[in-house]
Amino acid sequence: MLRFIARRLLIAVPILLGVTVLTFTFANIAPGDPISALVRPGSDVKPRDIEKLKEALGLNKPLPERYVNWLGQVVQGNLGAELVGGGSIAKALAKRVPNTIKLMGTALTISVVLGVLLGILSAFRQHSKLDNAMTVVVISGISLPPYLLAILAIYFLAVVPFQLFGIKLLPAGGQVDPVSTLPPIIDELWHLILPALVLAFAGTATFLRYTRASVLEVMHRDFVTTARSKGLREQTVRLRHILRNALLPVVTVLGLSMPSLIVGAIFVETLFSWPGIGQYAIESTREHDYAAIMGVGLLTSTAIVVANLVTDVAYAFVDPRIRIR
């Protein structure tokens, strides 16, 4: 168990280092550097001052040394300055991360609950109408891109009800309504529903597909026949033997689904004007702010690596084959 966790950690560390190297490289091959960010266009700065500034910032040192210095800053939570505007990237991210967590957390919860439940139902009724319908749901979830779903959701659940019936069913975007009479928490939840549902769709499909496959696989294992040969109730066989085995590996999907969740959030936040880090990444891209994009990249990659680490360790805890050697 401890060895298992240690091995996972040993895998995670080089990945994180690799991510920082990639990020650092990208940020440095991109045109524009912290100096040009500090120096306003049109201002009267002499080349000699720029050289001095470079020296002060350590930019004239060889790349590997700069990488180590940069890494030291990153570890302390300093992600550098935005190329546009010059604000602290870490601060900008810190302001937006809670919003992204609210959105992704809600979406993930919906995906897990809905996906696992439907996956179990679908597997136990294999080849039924429900199962066939679920197959279509799964393929749609993988196929329909989040931006298309977002546009459809805004149009059919926000625009059309208002156009046809004059009802403000759900807000089309934003996080809060400044003129709302509702309590702020309710208002924010109100704004959260649509983007969270759109973001949850693909995840639901992933969990559904995985759960269904896992249950179907476990259903035909020998120990299930053993359980039945003991004369146990079908319900007991399913809960105690099939589901307990089938749902264990689903834990790891939590980690595996992180990258697509983040990519989905980038689109959903942008299209719903939800002020999270995804929207920040797109805004930075439009302003050609490579430093800021790389900050988002570093943050999300770390989140992905950590999420995988956590789910692997969680899996080790729940599976006795790993917990007890």
Added chain:
Amino acid sequence: MTLLSVRDLVVRFQTHEATIHAVNGVSFEMAAGETLGLVCESGCGKSVTSLAITQLLPAPAGRIEGGEILLNGRSLLGLPEAEMRSIRGTEIAMVFQDPLTSLNPVMTIGNQLTEGILAHQDVTPAQARERAVELLGMVGIADGQKRLGTYPHQLSGGMRQRVMIAIALSLKPKLLIADEPTTALDVTIQAQMIDLIKELTAQAGTAALLITHDLGVVADMTQRTAVMYAGYIVETAATPELYARPRHPYTIGLLNSIARIDREPAALRPIEGSPPDGTHAPEGCPFAPRCAWRLPTCWRENPLLAADDPVAPVITTGPAASHLVACHNPATPDEVSAGRPLRQGFVAAPNPALAALNPALAVASAG
């Protein structure tokens, strides 16, 4: 007294590609406390027969298409699921081939032992655990109390199979079905396991249906043997009788293909070819393509299982059971020891070129 009676059992599997004729009209009976061996190569329908008896065929592909299964005179087919459930475990229990895959990997063996007891008997969990420790002791696992909390992967293969046997015998069933109980185990443990099953079933008066491809195991353990081929029983007799006087060419082939200390290794003679895959409805004798004794009629008529001695009354169970064989041209005693037909008109020896081929290799390259 007849405990189990299987009559004309037909089982088919419906896959996307084809219908598999797994069992094609199998009949046999078992008396209370009797041990019967059901023997053939893999893919001959013996495991399917055992799953059919407990009605645990993989749904919806596997279906019993005909025949009757009676336990103590009561028909099991068509019983409501709840009643069938009350029979499983308490009257018929099963031990499977691979104890690693047959035990739930994420449940302690204590819970796997007690869940059957708790489902069928009115006992407290504490009592069930007590009984579990007792059962573990019975199958030769000494520190039972400590073992209850362990998981299958922490035990050795032999230990796991002991646990399986303990689970199967936990409710004192009338019939134990053991499906290749030793195949997945080390050779050194196989004999121990056979002895254990033999001893425990004899003690409790439990009838045992032993399903195996290994005639050696059958000889050690059973009173009576039935040989199956392609979903049919082709020969059955009391075990000593069957070994002494086999009549069916397939039985002879099986006996000749096992290594025995009392024979020259050169006498080891594998049966050439492999059993049909069951995708076609049987026509004629299913063994005809591999048979050296075949007659023209073998291609057309599937021989019925009939008494070797047409005059004597047919006895279906017990040590005095009749010798039955399904063959148009059974082997004579001197042909048995020769392992090939000696009469006029039959080929003298298998084609030497073909005999040189290792059948295992032939199959591997074809697949």
Added chain:
Amino acid sequence: MTAIARPDEGPIGPEVPIWQPTTDLSLRPPLSPRQLAWRRFRRNRLAMTSLVLVVALAVIAILASVIAPYSPTEVDLKAFGKPPSLSHILGSDRSGRDVLSRLMHGARVSLSVGVVAVGIYLAIGITLGSLAGYRRGWTDAIIGRVTDTVMAIPALLIILAVIPLIGRSPLNIMIVIGLLNWPAVTRLVRGEFLSLREREFTLAARGIGARDRRIILRHILPNVTGPLVVLASFGMAEAMIIEAGLSVLGLGIQPPDASWGGDLQAATDVGVLTQKPWLWMAPGAAIAIAVLSINFIGDGLRDALDPRATGVRR
């Protein structure tokens, strides 16, 4: 059923071999795995319909300049943002361009992005995966770590950072998508290699002195084709989604150049979203249909190539 061959009717003479191979029991020649797979695929109605749709899309894309009623950039001064009519079957956009013609030309962009991106990452993935799986040792360790790293960064973020640097031409977008999505292929190929390289036929090939390159090309890669084809079809759908997504965010191919994502971007304008739904519904439907069809084909292929596959990692 006359399934059993009857090579002889009388008692066997000395010249007739006793053993008949069991394959002779069937008059039907045994089907090869590929034939069996095709048979299973053909029975999958959803996959077959999708295949027809994708082929039709490909034909439209190839013949776009011939069959499209207008040029995709041609401006009809009498039709600024007009709903579907006889002269413009799917309507016209706010600059007076024909929506249908733009869709037909947009199919070119989407499909070629899919094909080229998948081609690039298959090439990278197969090469790295083969190397890692066949050489093992240090090669494998390094490739493994690089793969894990690239997999850990959401590819979209790197694309976002790179696109402004290298420009938004369709070719650049294809290349970037292709350069970033190879890890899944690498992992698959490597995994298959590790399990296949120890199997009998590889050992047999090495036993008779076959060279590494030959073993990889002739003995191992053909065995990976099935799962690769499945992965490639899903990958193609994903590449098309990313490409269109970039355009929707205003970071990819932009009007007047025709592309589905670029036209879908119109929906981000409140006026178009609420008042001129034909402008975004048509490209939206095109993206959905194309991606759905390709994924249904991939799903059908997976079922057909390995009926027992469940997609569960253990």
